[in-house]
Amino acid sequence: MSEEDERMLREELKTAANEKDYTTAVAKAEQIASYYEEVGNAEAAREAWIDAAKLFFEWAQSQRRGSSHKQSAKSMVNAANIFARLGIDAEAAQAIDLAAQDLLLAGAEYLVWRQPLGSAVCYSTAAILFILVSQEEKAQRAVDEVRTRLDALRGDSMAISLIDLPVHLKFAKNQLDSRTLNNIKTMVYSSLIPALNNAGLGEFIPYVERTITGIESFINANLQFPILEHEIKLAGEVLIDEPFDIQVLVTNSGEGAARDVELEMVPKKEVTVIRDFSKLKVSEIQPESAASFAWRCIVKSENTLQETQEINLSARLSFTDPKNMRQTLTVGPIAFSTISPKEQDQIRVEIRAVKDNIQKTREELLVVAASAGEEIFTKTMDIFEQLLSQAEGFIEAGAVQNAKAWCSLLQLQLELMKDIPSQIKPAED
16 A cells, blocks of 8 residues: 555545544544554554544444444444454453443333343343453343333243343352353353344354353362262171171362262172161261261171172262262272171180180199299280280171181190190209
């Protein structure tokens, strides 16, 4: 473009602006700005784009005076697009605010014309734009205003749903509720955006999408998530046909609350829950808190192939996270061995035999204890008594296999001690 062409273009722009021919004026201003960009004159291009945005402001004012509020709203969006592209955020936000106000007036006109869907599209979009520029009070007033005139919208469920969108959007943001936001997104893309296109308001779609994206980012940045850890408390061995408890302690070591927490045992034919249900529930577990779950169970002989066997259980731990999404973890393995009452009785008999052997060994060793040191002998035998008590304690705790191993060890040690009298020669007087 020559200097003369540029001068003529500026003259045409000035003439169009003076004559309020904003269609021509805006086109000329954008042409000049594009030219400066092509030749690499960034400063001049920026000034030209700002002039174009100001023309859109003037155009919107002219359209308002003519009560063409839908068109004035579109002019303000065009101005906002320019300011946003230049990084002039304050002016861009102001333009969006004014565009939203124009949409409210357009929505009121649709009400007068008894067109509820058109009105709902304008009111809903206006409220969403107010939320975008952090004017949530204006958004609420916009919704309240149209709700007072619901008589004109009665019977149009789509219109009412669209008007409710900004309310749900505010709720999702304030409550950090991702599930509600996902439902809103579905409604926006299935209903509001098609309605905007049908109403000739497609220019507003990017700003509606920007609002949704902004709130989604806000929620993700502010959510605090729970971290659930579990500890299983269970006897290593359980008796067939005798009740036993499985306890699970669930601790939240995260920063967010886990809500609607459920712990459900995965069914297994060998194990029957005899108290409460297989699914246990608590309403929530706050950070740095814990909840205890317990099942009273039984392994019935009729459900087992053999009395002594290894059983592995698992459970599903599920909860609702701060994004209102269900999360599921696996708790396990919950492992234990089964033993029969006969086996338990047998080990009791063996322990009694060990006790008798200890007494007999004590009597035999007393003969040589005087020369070897009676105190040392007594302490040695006391140790055996303690070991025997330990074996009995294993039985009471349900650890029968441990008791059997302990008892066998004691018997071996006693056999070795029985040979002591033959190895010690009593001292002669």
